[in-house]
Amino acid sequence: MKIVVLFLLALISTATVAQKSNYVKAVDALLLAKEPDKVLPYLETQLKQNPKNEELLRMLGFHSLQRNNLTNAEKYYREALIVNPQCARCDMNLANVYAIKNDFKTALIHLDKAVKTDPNDAMIWITRGRLKEMMGDGTGALTDYNTAIELAPSDAQHYVQRGKYNLNGGYQSLASADFNQAITLAPSSYEGYYFRSNVYFAQQKYNDALVDVNKAIALAPMRDELYVSRGVIYNHLQDDEKTLANYSKAIELNPKYFLAYLNRSKTYYALENLDASCTDLQTAKRLIKENNINDPALLKEIEEDLNDYCNDGKASYYYQRGIASYNLNQYAKAIDLYGVALKKFPKHAMLLTFNGNALLALGANENALKSYQEALANQTTLLAELKEARNLANASEADVQKAYHATLADIHFGIATAQLNLNYFAEALKQITTAIDLKGDFSMGSETYYNLRGNIYLALSNYELAQADFSKSISANKNYSLAYVNRAIAKASAVEKSVISSYSLGGKPIRQPLQIVWGSTKSRSKKMESDLISALEDCNNAIVMDKNLGFAYYIRGQLKQLLNQSDFCVDLLTAQKLGLQVDPELLKKCTN
Numbered sequence: 001m002k003i004v005v006l007f008l009l010a011l012i013s014t015a016t017v018a019q020k021s022n023y024v025k026a027v028d029a030l031l032l033a034k035e036p037d038k039v040l041p042y043l044e045t046q047l048k049q050n051p052k053n054e055e056l057l058r059m060l061g062f063h064s065l066q067r068n069n070l071t072n073a074e075k076y077y078r079e080a081l082i083v084n085p086q087c088a089r090c091d092m093n094l095a096n097v098y099a100i101k102n103d104f105k106t107a108l109i110h111l112d113k114a115v116k117t118d119p120n121d122a123m124i125w126i127t128r129g130r131l132k133e134m135m136g137d138g139t140g141a142l143t144d145y146n147t148a149i150e151l152a153p154s155d156a157q158h159y160v161q162r163g164k165y166n167l168n169g170g171y172q173s174l175a176s177a178d179f180n181q182a183i184t185l186a187p188s189s190y191e192g193y194y195f196r197s198n199v200y201f202a203q204q205k206y207n208d209a210l211v212d213v214n215k216a217i218a219l220a221p222m223r224d225e226l227y228v229s230r231g232v233i234y235n236h237l238q239d240d241e242k243t244l245a246n247y248s249k250a251i252e253l254n255p256k257y258f259l260a261y262l263n264r265s266k267t268y269y270a271l272e273n274l275d276a277s278c279t280d281l282q283t284a285k286r287l288i289k290e291n292n293i294n295d296p297a298l299l300k301e302i303e304e305d306l307n308d309y310c311n312d313g314k315a316s317y318y319y320q321r322g323i324a325s326y327n328l329n330q331y332a333k334a335i336d337l338y339g340v341a342l343k344k345f346p347k348h349a350m351l352l353t354f355n356g357n358a359l360l361a362l363g364a365n366e367n368a369l370k371s372y373q374e375a376l377a378n379q380t381t382l383l384a385e386l387k388e389a390r391n392l393a394n395a396s397e398a399d400v401q402k403a404y405h406a407t408l409a410d411i412h413f414g415i416a417t418a419q420l421n422l423n424y425f426a427e428a429l430k431q432i433t434t435a436i437d438l439k440g441d442f443s444m445g446s447e448t449y450y451n452l453r454g455n456i457y458l459a460l461s462n463y464e465l466a467q468a469d470f471s472k473s474i475s476a477n478k479n480y481s482l483a484y485v486n487r488a489i490a491k492a493s494a495v496e497k498s499v500i501s502s503y504s505l506g507g508k509p510i511r512q513p514l515q516i517v518w519g520s521t522k523s524r525s526k527k528m529e530s531d532l533i534s535a536l537e538d539c540n541n542a543i544v545m546d547k548n549l550g551f552a553y554y555i556r557g558q559l560k561q562l563l564n565q566s567d568f569c570v571d572l573l574t575a576q577k578l579g580l581q582v583d584p585e586l587l588k589k590c591t592n
Helices: 022-032 036-049 054-066 070-083 088-100 104-117 122-134 138-151 156-168 172-185 190-202 206-219 224-236 240-253 258-270 274-290 296-309 315-327 331-344 349-361 365-377 379-388 397-421 425-439 446-459 463-476 481-495 526-545 550-562 568-577
Strands: 498-503 514-518
Touching: 022 036, 022 054, 036 054, 054 070, 054 088, 070 088, 088 104, 088 122, 104 122, 122 138, 122 156, 138 156, 156 172, 156 190, 172 190, 190 206, 190 224, 206 224, 224 240, 224 258, 240 258, 258 274, 258 296, 274 296, 274 315, 296 315, 315 331, 315 349, 331 349, 349 365, 349 379, 349 397, 365 379, 365 397, 379 397, 397 425, 397 446, 425 446, 446 463, 446 481, 463 481, 481 498, 481 514, 481 526, 481 550, 514 550, 526 550, 550 568
Parallel strands: none
Antiparallel strands: 498 514
16 A cells, blocks of 8 residues: 655754743643644634744644644745745755655655755755655665765664665665664664664564564654554464454554554454444545545445445345354354345345355254255356356456356365255266366366265265375375375275265365274284285374364274274264264273
């Protein structure tokens, strides 16, 4: 996001001021008393008594600009220039006014004039450098920053500005050097630490970035932007609680800080709290408009978010919330949401599909099957629904068609899962094969498709085809631990007679897809023994990938028992501890 402001405002003239005037003292007193609303009325009253007082005109311009009253700011600075045509900083701050209006050309005219009026004022060079940087004149900007540093080499602010230029340009080493110098010159100023933390952040050194932003906050605890920065760092450190706390602190310090609301809305969205996200988005949008911030791309993004999941007149409002509830394992809540939505949009294929997913997760297989089948019956509306989806708003026709086939594949996948759970194995096999054809070989997510078909082949006692599909699942995603366990089951079942008592697929996470017990063959060939050892190795690989995968311990424990390995009880008891149902017969030889 690019917010065009310079904020290098200056009240004082280029001459050295020996002591504060009575006007400045009075304004300082009002600010210390936390009565900023009285500042402008006070200055206006004084101006009526002294209408050609340059200091009053400049103070009124400054405080008007601080409050984003650009009309009055321009008026007062122009009047100050009439009183004193040599007021270089009046031109500088007029440039600020025009820069905020995005009129860079006029802003540059005023800054060029200010430089000619007072070529020894480093702040004017810094301000022009920032403007040139915004205009894309990197060479000109750097020249102005260097000039400012030559004029005032002991001013830490100038190193900060050049450091920010270097950081934005990707020159991280140069940026670090500038921020280090700023810290050396002004160790009690927060800015050097704050911007150096940005360098560390760009280098993905998040802990170092956190150390520096903590130092900045210790030096300037009332600076709202520091808490937003720390919130972003905590977000990358995946500490959601501290991320939210920092954005909220920024809002507490400055209730009009739209960026804090915008960032917090994204965190709420990631945490599946869509209502809170919508509230923050609406606040951010209002504040952007109230503060006349000219950023069409940002407003467009906010409008798209609001329309996508904050407009209850759209199906996406409901299915976004249903998906959020599903992701939180709140399946009943998701079904309730889909129930309300389907009264408004009774033939909406995507709603019916998501409803099927939630029903499946609750084990309501018959109802899930009906919902999926109804979605399939309304597939003619699916293409139009996808074109309305935000993520496909600007997609090519080819990408829309790809999404259409992927969604159809998901529906057939859901039907196959429900049918497998209901022991309709032949029907399930047809559905999953259709799903795989629609999905395409080894496309994203195809590992779950091959895994499901492998399970169906397991149920049909076709262990060779089951192994082949589990191997395809692993080829699609070598880190898909569940496929390794299932391949182990297929290998072992080809050797030992197995009894699968139930299937329970669907939902998140899948803790125990099936319950299985093997008999014991009295004599085995070397190949059979080798196959069991290979199955054991698959379980070992799965546990290395996911130490909390109880299903892997459940199967490995039984394999160890078949292989007469004495530590089989450790695995079975671990599986039980992780929430799996273990047949009491398997635990007979196990003691605590």
